[in-house]
Amino acid sequence: MRLGESPLGRRVFKVWLRDLIVWSKYWHGSLVGSLGEPVLYFLGIGYGLGSFIPAIEGIPYIQYLAPALIASSVMNSASFETTFSSFTRMEIQKTYQSIAATPVSMEEVIAGEILWAATKACLTGTVMFIAVAFLGFIHSPWAFAAIPVVMMTALLFASIGMTVTSYAPDYDFFTYYFTLFLEPMFLFSGTFFPLSSMPPLLQTFAWFLPLTPSVYVVRSLFQGHVGFHLLGPLLGTIVLTLFFFFFAIRRMVKRLVV
């Protein structure tokens, strides 16, 4: 119960800065960790397996895959940060509790953590984006419009991850989340193959996975397919992000401030 002062304010960025400073000490390892997997998929599936696959929707497979891998790498990076890393800071290092003993509120601690996780994921996304551009897979200037969409994706999954953490009794909980939720989403959100190749029921189901709209929009922008068909998925992603951002904060405060 908070009666007086507004619990969310500028001090969010102090928490964000704390995480940035810590990250800057270990950034090389951290970047290798979050880039390793998408790059391997890109090379292994895109180039390797991709050379046996005919063009999809009129474009070479690797070009089809690249934008989706940017979106999903951001999802993974953001998810990892607000689950395993945030849980460690909360439960083991007691970082949240010690910051909340200062004029920073617990709401700001959680919001700062989510924003940091999103920022870190965007760094991964940016490196991927530059790599993809370098390899010559950007054919439309609209691809740059994918950047804010990727940022939104990062914020969305950072917020969902934090929500999961608010329920987590231990680290095992995250294994379930990654194996039963994120991994299937990585495979069935239209990342590796078009949704249209799945049975209609599964296609409908896939649209309810939070990664699907992001992959769709990012890929469309990369190919310069801009139009009203992007509006629904975009709006859905924004609404979902806002919901989970505030829901995660609420849940975490409820868990911690007792």
Added chain:
Amino acid sequence: MNPVIISASQIVKKFNGLTAAVDGVSFSIEKGKCFGFLGPNGAGKTTLMRMIYCFSPRSSGTMTVFGRDPLREPRSIKQRIGVAPQEDSLDPDLTVIQNLEMYARYFDIPKTVVQQRAERLLDFFQLKEKVRSKIDKLSGGMKRRLIIARALINEPELLVLDEPTTGLDPQARHAIWAKLEELKSQGVTLVLTTHYMEEAARLCDELVIMDLGKIIEKGSPAELVERHQVKNLEEVFLKLTGKDLRE
């Protein structure tokens, strides 16, 4: 009489609406004094501390810290409090000096001021040689001293210490007591919880003994020994809380 810094009346704290961890506690703490909360594990001491430093909301009762309500104005109260929690909450990803600098940021203390203060605090707590050390390279006593140093970075008027010397060897404990006495002489109000009677007898001007969420006795250490006609505070404590194990 000194001005009152904390006043609490009929404080109740229930978790999940179940049994009361703190059950109708009233007290007031004067400026410049050292006030102790004693009691076996589970007496409600830590819960009360958390309410004072605006972390936990109370279920009912009234409380003011510096004349303000922790539920309404947590930021302005927290700006003037230093908190040394029970658990090791130092940031293991940062060095000793970075721990102080980062904490100072949360209080909006200007950088140049922080440098001077950090230097003075590390000197005061004999951590000067460890300035650039990582936290896991510190001994238990050093970590405790750093936690207290960190709590002083905003030059608080009130220092809340939750079991400041638990788990330390006698040398480390005496070193911390000496520092706390020095702080008191500088006019800092101290609120501490402990289950070391020697600590309470040495530091506290006034104390309460709590059990099962209630205050069961209050007074100065000397008054309590006198009132119960025993040799020391430990005997008062055992007389009041019994000899049964609590965990």
